[in-house]
Amino acid sequence: MRRFLPILLLALAVVIYSLIFQSVWTTREQVRSNTPAGYIIPSRFSRILALGNQGLLSDFQFLKIATFIGGRSGEGEILNEEDWRFVIRSLDVVTDLDPYFVDPYMLAEGLLAWDAGKPEEANRLLSKGMEYRTGDWRLPFFVGFNNFYFLKDYEAASGFIMTAAKLPGSPAYLKTLGARLAYYGGKSKTALLFLKEMLSDTDNLLLRDRLEMRLLALERAVAIEEALDKFITQEGRSPEKLVELVTAGYLRELSVDPYGGDWVVLKSGRVFSTSKFANTLPKKPSDEPSTSN
């Protein structure tokens, strides 16, 4: 009996351990999802604490942001203001630790501009990247896109797109896009061109899904916009409601906004949605709706 006692004790301990193990991880999961984003050590201190591994620390910190956002969106939670502040501060730290690291800039564009409705913050980070990655056309391209799409500053957008077009490796159509931007301004079709380019350049699955959904929404908006343009040219007036486009035969059907909103026509002639194409509530579009369906 005495010989088996240690084995019995070990078996018992292993059983208890496996029971505790499960609950420890479950508790941790709850704790992590309940805790606010948390504090991030400013880069001027983390540079010292990294003990010469600043590059590695920036990789780790970047993964942490990606996990944080992935975890929140995996649970279908919407990031609040505090969470976004954490993401911005973290991205700042990552780019301070390694200003040449391209991933945080891509994430800033994909998340801050699109989901958080903070295109100014995205532009600030991207401009920081432009100081270091001087030969990378994507950064001025994104700043240009944000100026065009979110901030509605077409002149600035055109300038940045021109800058991007001059850099090596930039797609040929950027030159014409930059020139056309100032003229065509706020039409959804221009946004569609931008979005297709962004999508072809994105491998991150999370971001891809979001961009694809956005692309679908925009494609539908563009279809309505084109029908609307045709209506105005031929009828000489704006439709009272968007449904009129379908009844008058300009549009086969009024497709649904994948974000679940209702289509509205802005004063600029751009078709937009009450969902604002986002799961969160970004900044209000600068011009008020004039017609709705």
Added chain:
Amino acid sequence: MRCILSLAMITFKEGIRNRSLFGIALLALLLFGLNITVAGFFMRDIGKVTVDMNLSALSFAGLLLVFFVGVNLMAKDIDRKTIHLVLSKPISRAQYIWGKYLGIQFFVSASLLLLFVCSCLTVWFLLYLYPNYFIGFSWPIFFVACFFVLVKFSVLTAIVVFFSAITSSSLITLIFSLSAYVAGVSIEEVVFYMKSEFAAQEKIISESLTTFIDIVSYLLPNFAVFDFTLEAAHGLAITSQRLFLSFGYGAIYIFILLLLASFIFSRREFN
């Protein structure tokens, strides 16, 4: 000279026989393996992440080699009093210091060379897996960064030899060398922080603290000088002037430390 070389060879062989070498090599291989797994988590700068992880793994392995094996090789003689046996041979104390240093240096270089080959294989494999995500990567700059990891540990070995020469216990040597390493790695950041505008706003930083940090920055080696990770990660050009300056800084620092160590060691009494 022959005495120094034969002592170096003995030290080298003793180091190679050390069992912890296997543990360190295994750990480094694990880190390289981890690199292959983790690289896929990133969106596009996989080349940068690979280089960061490889150089950090090399650095970490080198650190363990110097602290676990190097300290032992140097301080064991004094700890176990076998030093009397060695010094009874026709060999001067200064020769003993230089011989030991060269021996540990051979050992660290040989081990790092082996890990360097593994590291190159990892990078090559990832380059093969994700050829489009290694845009800025350049092998020569990566080699330079790896070489300077070795230079960094040559300096650290000199520090270990220096502290072994003035202390009587391997534990004290370990603690002193570790502290010197931690301080040396971060001293540059601290010095530049003190000069920055952030520090100007802090009222607690006194004049005497600034002077103290200034003095410490002269005494300790600035290990950031040997860090070319950023350049290797993004394929940024390094000027030859910077390379020579970094190498010269390391070489002269080692030389001064070893001279001081042999000077102190020659006048030291053993009980």
